[in-house]
Amino acid sequence: MAMRQTPLTCSGHTRPVVDLAFSGITPYGYFLISACKDGKPMLRQGDTGDWIGTFLGHKGAVWGATLNNEATKAATAAADFTAKVWDAVTGDEVLTLAHKHIVKSVNFTQDSSCLLTGGNDKIIRIYDLNKPEAEPQEITGHTSAIKKALWCNNDTQILSAADDKTVRLWDRNSTEVVKQLSFDMSVSSMEYIPDGEVLVITYGKTIAFYNALSLDMIKTVDAPASIHSASLHPDKDFFVAGGDDFKLYKFDYGTKEELESYKGHFGPVHCVRFSPDGELYASGSEDGTLRLWQTAVGKTYGLWKCVLPEMVVLLEGSPISTEELWSSVRVTIGLLVASLTKVLLP
């Protein structure tokens, strides 16, 4: 039975949020960057959603954003034909990498020494951040705009998804295609999980899981609506997905069963990602907001605090029979008990 969930709404963006990424876990917690069509990507504290800063400099919609593991650097891809690298501590722009068309995707290597970019010019580029003035290595082959390009297999290979309805695996050194997947429709999103080498791909209403090394399919799951993005929990027990119907869906990865669905956004969900500790997941929507959702609803974490009612009132044999009404009655009683407890106990 579904628990009601109170997401944390992060406001600030004025246009649709199209991409988001978490950093790794750092001594200062973990961080979240959001890409927005308003051209102003924002950095937030990952567990609370508190705004830390806005990266100012792009002159067009920002389509992709990423952080390095330590959250010391950020990279963004924009419609102004540039990818930018930022100092994620000071917010200063460090590097601008000019491209010949809209840039859609950016990704750091594990050691943050190289940046991968991909976009509408159909070329994957590798920039050495220690030698930024040097010409990037180019990987050609895609016949349509690249949506996402990610490092994989310990940064020795590259996975790319494009509007040509293919996902390709490339060798970094030879720049040759190692393997290719073809679909009937464009892939809407791609997520790579290094631990376990899992690739999560979404297209149409399907969320598909592949082995990232062999590109062998592990399983596919169909959702009730067209899905724009999905994310697998670090422990690989759940995955979440969101899309056209504005809802967030939570599925059991093992059984493929739909466990919960949550309403909250006022527009299609464009991106969803689990936090590095798996305690929450963030979603970005056409409505211009980011929402943080608890993985285990009812747990005290971040800004969520679990309140245990002192007593529970059961409404056995009640004429109220619908799930919605039952849980709203329970919520009302719980709130009453919590406020009475506060007043009566010192």
Place this chain on the structure above:
Amino acid sequence: MSTLVTVLRLPRGPDPNGRGFDPNSTRFVALCPTTISASTETWTDSVEVGEEQRARSALRESFLRTLIAMTNKQVQFHMYERVEVEAKFGASDIDVLNFQVSELQTPIGVQKEALLRAKHRKMLLMTVYDADDPPIELPTDD
């Protein structure tokens, strides 16, 4: 039974007046280069900055050791208007703004304990010497 989850507060939104990245946050203070500008042009050259930091640390350490070594030694302060006073050096405060001294020999008498302000001087010279050894004349700036 079911638990209730409340939200302590809403996530903080952007500051309308600035772009954020609070320089007083723990992370900024810990990860950013020192406020004293490095002599290297670009801070991204982490090797050079690292070497400079090591040099700064070494100099700071020897400065602090000097202060420790001066404790309880006879010290001569050269102040403005060609005033020179002797005292027994006690300690300096953390920002080297004040010196604590004992037996301060002033033109108007001996102060048992005194605090000398260091910052309000254009230049402060101190000569440290053992009571048995006379001080070497240092060139003074007039």
